[in-house]
Amino acid sequence: MTPAAQQTAHQTVQRRAHLRPPRPPQLAGVSAAALRSDLERSGWTVEGVEQLLGPVAEAALRRDSHVPALRAARAAGDGDPVGVLTRLFLLAQPVPRAALAAALPATGSDGAVAAGLVEAAGAAPDDAVRALVDLRPHAAVDALGEVAWWVASDLGEHALGDGQPLPPEHVLGIGGxxxxxxxxxxxxxxxxVLDVGTGSGxxxxxxxxxxxSVVATDTSARALGFAAFNAAVAGVELDLRRGSLLEPVAGERFDQVVSNPPxxxxxxxxxxxxxxxxxxxxxxxxxxxxxxxxxxxxxxxxxxxxxxxxxxxxxxxxxxxxxxxxxxxxxxxxxxxxxxxxxxxxxxxxxxxxxxxxxxxxxxxxxxxxxxxxxxxxxxxxxxxxxxxxxxxxxxxxxxxxxxxxxxxxxxxxxxxxxxxxxxxxxDRLAVTDDDALLAARLRVADDVTEERHARPGEGGPRAVLLRAGGGLGRVASVGTALAGLVGACDGELEVGQVVGALAVLLEVDAGALRAELLPQVRGLVEDGLLEWT
Structure with a gap:
């Protein structure tokens, strides 16, 4: 880096050092159950926001264009909880204190201030409150199905305004x-389960x-504060520990580790x-x-x-x-x-x-x-x-x-x-299954697998046969005539060895040579999920 560039970068770091965000939200004196109940009753969900904004404004917001969304939220008025909470937390716009109190009746505007979610210009009903954190509804689908929470993190670039870069302590919300x-x-x-580098949790x-039980670690005390808040609002317990990577859990064992590390x-x-x-x-x-x-x-x-x-x-x-x-x-x-x-x-x-x-x-x-x-x-x-x-x-x-x-x-x-x-x-199963055991296995084609045959018009047989998985990584396997025949016969009734023997007779080839050719390929199809044990 040139001296001039190094000086410019150093000035950037100095300026960011002054952009210290407020403390993470805390629920001391505020009921997590009351806040969760308020958010549930308000209708401020992913679906509720989508209905409020409409497809045009929602698409604009995904492009980081806020004006259409703000117009839609303002049109809903101060009496609409979804519009009020969207303006306040998603769009970083102030709202009247009375409007927030109506949107969160059990928590109240005082409770929101005490929790560190907002700050108020004054105590009067018309005084403005502005968000101190990014709080938003979250909906996702994982292997167990649909889930919905509200997740708090630090204010993003749009909310900070003035083109300010994010401060070093920034705690990220839910991204891609x-x-x-x-x-x-x-x-x-x-x-x-262990979550390494939990961030906002x-x-x-x-x-x-x-x-x-879930242990979650992070080097950032600020991130752990957000994770604690989000767990409380979700009504779950986390064992939160501060430290780098695996240091906080040295000597312990876990059935699963997940990590979106830095x-x-x-x-x-x-x-x-x-x-x-x-x-x-x-x-x-x-x-x-x-x-x-x-x-x-x-x-x-x-x-x-x-x-x-x-x-x-x-x-x-x-x-x-x-x-x-x-x-x-x-x-x-x-x-x-x-x-x-x-x-x-x-x-x-x-x-x-x-x-x-x-x-x-x-x-x-x-x-x-x-x-x-x-x-x-x-x-x-x-x-x-x-x-x-x-x-x-x-x-x-x-x-x-x-x-x-x-x-x-x-x-x-x-x-x-x-x-x-x-x-x-x-x-795991293949690792302890030798060739004799594999020949005795009864396999079936996975439910999401389809077969494609490609041939030029007028040709008697296919030039290529493809097996395509509809799920997982969308695997596609190009198979020869013998393997295609074996897969076609895998219905869970016949043993693999019986199918190979029948194919050897049909194709007029040596059964031993055919077994040696097909078994490694069968293992590969089982590994990729195209074939499975019955």
């Missing part, structure tokens, strides 16, 4: 990464739906700001490496972990080899899926904008620092995706580990947790 991890996480009933809230690759250079919600304070992709390689120390036998991450593509080192090395060091079964790849400039620009930095000299200085940092390590690109880890069951600890590192692009909007759980179970 949070939603992705919630869809990815396994929801099998568990005794203990979103993943921990999801985990309470299938776990007896994985952003950030330059460790003077004058470059860091945000606690995304910056782990380590060089490059070290945060993700340490988490992946350390999870073997906290996962109970048979336990699993699902986490998001970034990894560097370095010159002279294949990214698959790099990430495979992490899996090998972990000692666990592992599955890495790269979902997107960004070049260094695009990656840096994305995260500079994410921090609220507008285009100009300061943003240019930060971009230069990012590119210098990438160049120092020979980084040619950054991969984004997810990691699934699995500790072998105690009774099969001597089995061979399995790992898979792959790239899968395209939209994945449906919940993946059930698919991930099925893959882990299938691979």
């Amino acid at each position: 990464a949070s939603a992705s991890l919630a869809r990815l996480a396994v929801r099998t009933p568990a005794q203990r 979103v993943q921990a809230l999801h985990a309470t739906r299938h776990a007896r 994985f952003v690759v950030t330059p460790r250079a003077a004058g470059v700001p860091g945000w606690e919600y995304r910056d782990g304070g380590l060089v490059g992709d070290e945060v993700v490496r340490q988490l992946v390689t350390g999870l073997g120390g906290v996962l109970a036998p048979g336990g699993s972990a699902q986490l998001l991450g970034n990894w560097e593509h370095r010159a002279g080192e294949g990214w698959r080899d790099r990430v495979q090395g992490w899996l090998d060091e972990s000692g666990l079964d592992g599955w890495v899926v790269q979902r997107e790849v960004m070049d260094p400039a695009h990656y840096a620009e994305t995260w500079i904008r994410d921090g609220g930095q507008r285009p100009g000299p300061e943003a240019d200085a930060l971009l230069e620092a990012w590119l210098d940092d990438f160049a120092a390590r020979g980084v040619e690109a950054v991969g984004l995706g997810f990691v699934v880890l699995h500790a072998p069951p105690a009774e099969s600890s001597a089995r061979t580990r399995w790992t898979r590192v792959e790239e899968v692009t395209g939209p994945l909007e449906r919940p993946l947790g059930e698919h991930v759980a099925a893959v882990l179970a299938a691979r």
